[in-house]
Amino acid sequence: MSFCAKKTGMVQTELQKPPKGPRHWFSWLAVGVMWVLGRLPARLGLALVRPLGPMTYHLMGSRRKIAQRNIERCFPELDSAAQQKILVGSFRSLARMVVETAWCWSAPTARLAGRTRVEGLEHLQDAEEQGNGVLILTFHATCLEMGGFTLAGEVRAAGIYRPLKNPVIEWYQNRGRLRWANGLIKKDNPRKAIRTLKKGGIVWYAPDQDFGADQTAFAPFFGIQAATLLATRRFPAITECAVVPMFPRYEEDSGTYVITLLPALERFPSDDERADLTRVNAILEEQVRKVPEQYWWIHRRFKTRPPGEPPFYDPV
Numbered sequence: 224m225s226f227c228a229k230k231t232g233m234v235q236t237e238l239q240k241p242p243k244g245p246r247h248w249f250s251w252l253a254v255g256v257m258w259v260l261g262r263l264p265a266r267l268g269l270a271l272v273r274p275l276g277p278m279t280y281h282l283m284g285s286r287r288k289i290a291q292r293n294i295e296r297c298f299p300e301l302d303s304a305a306q307q308k309i310l311v312g313s314f315r316s317l318a319r320m321v322v323e324t325a326w327c328w329s330a331p332t333a334r335l336a337g338r339t340r341v342e343g344l345e346h347l348q349d350a351e352e353q354g355n356g357v358l359i360l361t362f363h364a365t366c367l368e369m370g371g372f373t374l375a376g377e378v379r380a381a382g383i384y385r386p387l388k389n390p391v392i393e394w395y396q397n398r399g400r401l402r403w404a405n406g407l408i409k410k411d412n413p414r415k416a417i418r419t420l421k422k423g424g425i426v427w428y429a430p431d432q433d434f435g436a437d438q439t440a441f442a443p444f445f446g447i448q449a450a451t452l453l454a455t456r457r458f459p460a461i462t463e464c465a466v467v468p469m470f471p472r473y474e475e476d477s478g479t480y481v482i483t484l485l486p487a488l489e490r491f492p493s494d495d496e497r498a499d500l501t502r503v504n505a506i507l508e509e510q511v512r513k514v515p516e517q518y519w520w521i522h523r524r525f526k527t528r529p530p531g532e533p534p535f536y537d538p539v
Contacts, residue, residue, distance in 0.1 A: 233457045234381040234406020234419055241394035250391035257395065260322055261329030265338070268322040275318035280311065281437060283521070287314070290520035292536055297445035298515070303522035312516030316365040319473070323365075323480075328399025329373045339373040350487040356404035356420035358458050359427045359469045362507045363519035370471025371427060375403035380425040383408045383416055410434075413454060420462040427469075429524075430455045431507050433526045441529050442500035444506055450527035451500040456492035466491055470510040472517060 243251070260268050280287060290313055294306050301309075327337055356482040359380060364370065380405050387393040397407055406460060408415045408426065416426050430452040431444075439450040460464050485506075491501045508523045511518045525535040 228263070229414045234408060234415070234424070236397065236401060236407045238394060238397055238401070239390070240434075241391045246319055247391050250314060250389055254395045255307060257325045258329045261327075262324035265322075265326070269319065269505065272318045272322045274317075275321060276311075276315035279317060280314040283314075287522040289523055289536060290378055291312075293520045293524060294515075296447060296525075296535075301341050309426070309515045310520070313518065316473070316517045317521070318391040320368070324368045327368045327403070328395065332372075332402065335369075335372065338375070339369070339376065339480045339482070341373060341377055341482045342482070343486075344377055346486045347467055347469075350467050351423075351425070353465055354423055356423050356462055356464035357425045358420065358455075358464050358466045359425060359508075360455065360466055360503065361427065361429045361469045361471070361509060362431045363429050363522065364471050364514070364517045365519060366471050366473045366480055366517060367429065369473070370469070370482055371400070372403050373471065373480055373482045374427070374469065375395055378425060379403075379405035380427045381406040381416075382427040383429075385410050390449075403531070413458075416454075416458060417461055420458060420464040426458070426464075428455070428458075430503070431524070432522055433524050436527055439527070440496060440500055442497055442504050444504040444524070445511075445534075447525055448529050448532075449504065449525055451504060453500075455503050456496065456499045460492050468506050468510075472514045 229470075236532075260271065263271070287310070291310055293307075294309050296315075298306055298309065347357065347359075359374070361367070361370065371380075374380060382400065384400075384407055386409055387396060400407060404427075405425070406419075408419070417425055433450050434452065436450060438453050440453060441448040442451040443449070445450070457467075458464060465487040467487045470483050470485075472481050472483070474481055482494075488502075491502070521537055528535060
């Protein structure tokens with residue numbers, strides 16, 4: 224039993240029955256491939272997806288340009304060769320993410336136990352003992368799915384997520400995640416997250432994406448003004464929950480997935496909205512810099528611009 228099972232009751236998550244008509248057959252084929260990939264020996268699975276790195280680098284031209292633009296602006300101190308190394312490494316990490324996701328959704332959980340490690344668990348324990356719930360703050364690493372799975376070995380948390388447009392893949396994703404998550408909360412249902420936190424539950428949240436100007440404010444991220452979600456500070460303001468940063472990474476030398484938990488943020492939130500969002504982004508940036516090739520650079524993180532600023536990305 225996890226140390227907090229008595230406080231983190233299940234978040235009700237209803238799995239919708241997936242459609243099975245002919246127009247969804249390709250999606251079901253993809254589900255079958257993911258299921259098989261997840262149950263293959265780990266080394267074989269990694270070998271099978273390895274060619275996807277250079278393949279997607281060349282085929283995903285628009286996403287490659289987005290990632291390249293992000294890396295060039297976020298690491299201006301690096302020369303072009305160093306920036307290119309991060310870019311190529313990010314697509315290699317995206318390829319590995321395919322098998323990581325397959326493991327988390329369909330592999331026997333015992334098989335993955337020897338590939339994971341948690342550091343700083345005492346920080347989560349200390350935060351939970353306060354009794355007001357815990358908001359686990361993380362970022363979109365390519366191994367984020369493995370991060371959630373690894374954390375579930377110690378504590379059952381509910382995750383805030385963005386629903387997929389494909390109903391078959393959405394069903395398979397949620398079915399797989401509910402093997403180890405305490406529930407799933409759609410990003411457009413903050414009240415459910417608030418109720419969970421108020422009951423002393425644990426909610427897992429990655430706020431480092433650009434969802435437009437609504438419910439955001441600008442704060443620096445890698446020295447660039449980024450639309451930053453206000454929910455990061457509103458959740459603890461409303462529920463008095465603790466905020467514990469958590470970051471996953473893949474150690475290539477050992478083949479191990481490591482979760483690092485940091486101490487809960489003190490005096491957060493404050494009365495200064497911009498200072499709070501700047502603080503959160505600085506914590507995320509510090510961790511991204513440790514494993515830059517494992518960050519989700521293909522996302523248009525700086526799409527929304529402050530009034531008067533030109534577009535960050537070239538028109539698609």
